Amino acid sequence: MLMIRFQRIGRKNDPAFRIAVLEKTSGPKAGKYVDLVGSYNPKTKATTVLAEKVKEWVAKGAQISPSVMNLLIKEGVYEGKKHAVVSKKNLEKNVAANEEKARKEAEAVAAAAAAKVEAEKAAAEAAKAAAEAPVEEVVEAPAEVAEETPSEEAPVEEVAVAAE
DSSP states (O other): OEEEEEEEESOTTOOEEEEEEEETTSOTTOSOOSEEEEEEETTTTEEEEOHHHHHHHHHTTOEEOHHHHHHHHHHTSSOSOOOOOOOHHHHHHHHHHHHHHHHHHHHHHHHHHHHHHHHHHHHHHHHHHHHHSOOOOOOOOOHHHHHHSOOSSOOOOOOOOOOO
16 A cells, blocks of 8 residues: 655754655665655744645545655645654653543543532532521511600700809
8 A cells, every 4th residue: 555654864953855656565764665756844834835746646545644645735635634653752741641641531520519419419409408498587676666755865954063
């Protein structure tokens, strides 16, 4: 089966890639390729893609690697949603991190659900207690009685002091 994928070229610490059509079983650094359809330099972001050749090879049954597909979507050769790509080097680390993240999210969801259940129980108990409690009647004094009650402050009487 043929695959359109990156083939690394360039010096150490200076990567550059060919976009090549090659056998899926051959290594990424193998020198043999069926056809060269473009190149990509990640440092300078220089990209050359022969879109007609890519579409021709896809029509013949070649598959496109996710990384190359993301580049082709970015360049406008194809339309669609980009793929999530993880390098083999970081795969185990990312899988472990994703499992840890999923575990923490599950714990947070469980804690939130438990808190919600407790809040619902407390609300139900409060409603039940309120329903069973005797209702105290509040009696208001008539307005006429309230007006007749003496005020707390007594009127001040003026006392004349005789001057001697």
